[in-house]
Amino acid sequence: PVSHEFHLEAEHLQYKQPSILQGRNDVVTVTPWLAPVVWEGSFDPVLLDGIYRPKNISITATVFAVGKYIMFLKDFLETAEQHFFVGFNVHVYVFTDQPKEVPRVQMAAGRKLTVRSVLDSQRWQEISARRMELIQTLIEERHRNIMDYIFCLDVDSRFHGRWGTESLGRLVAVIHPGYYKDPRSSFPYERRPVSRAYVAPGEGDFYYCGGAFGGLLQEVHLLARTCHRNFKEDARNNIEAAWQEESHLNRYMWVNKPSKVLSPEYLWQDFKPRNPEVHIVRFSGVVKNYAKIRPN
C-alpha cells in the first residue's frame, strides 16, 4: 500500500534549516496560482529524496527515436543513467522504428528499458505529434498506480545535471528557454481562432516546451488524450497548429494550470549561451542539422 502521509526516510535526516526570509531573489520561485517554479537553490535535494524514498515511487520516461533521430538515443540514455532520478525506480520506454538499433546501455538496479515498435512517417510533424497518442495508449495499458509519475522527453537532448524528485508534481510543465523574457503577445502560440490550440494575444501564462512535460500518470493521460483529440479535430479541419503538439500542450497548460513549473534549467538549448539566472543546466537540446535529420 502506498502511503500519502508525510514521513521522512530516517528520523534524523540531516538537512539545512529552511528559511522563509532568504532564498533566490533574482528569479520568481512561485507562480501567481501558487505553483512552485523550480530553480537551483530553491529546494533541498537531500530533504526531497528523503521524503520520496519511503513512498517507493516509480518514474516512467518516454522517448521517441524515429528515423535518423535514433542517433541521439545513446547519449540520451547514458546521461539519463547519470542524472535522471538516480537511486529511484525508473522505467524508460523507447518508441522507435528500428528496435535493433537501440544501443545497449548499462542500467543500475531498479532501472529498466522497454522498446516499443512504431512506424516511421513521411513528415516530422507527424512523428512529433503522434507522441501524444502513443503516450495516451501506454498509460492506458499500464496499471495506474496513483503514486506513479511519468515524464515525456525529446530524444535529441542530454542530461548534464540532477533531474530528480524536486521535479515531481501532479502536472508538470517546463518553461521554454527561448521566450521566458518575452511578452506573452509574442509567444509562438497557435494564433488562429479556428484551431483547438488557439491562445489569444492577451492570454497565456508562460511558453512551455513540448520537449519535456510530466506528472502523475492519470494527469498526463488526460493531457495526452486531450491534446491528441484536439490535434485530430484540427486535422479534420485541415489545420496543423504552429508547433504541433507543443501548441496543444501550451493551450492545455493555460486552461489546466500546472501544479509545478520547471525553470529553463530543465530544458536549455546547447546553441544558447547560459543566462546568469541559470545556475545549472540539467537537460538540454543538442545542436542538430534539421535538413539532415528530418524526413523532409
Ligand code: UD2
Ligand atoms: C520543438 C519541441 C518538440 C516538439 C516540436 C514541435 C522542445 C525542445 N522541442 O522541437 O518537443 O514540440 O517543437 O513539433 O521543446 N522525432 C523523431 N524523429 C523525427 C522527428 C522527431 O523521433 O524524424 C521525435 C524525437 O523524439 C524528437 C521529437 O520528436 O526529439 C521532437 O522533434 P524535433 O526535436 O525535431 O522538434 P523541434 O526541434 O522542432
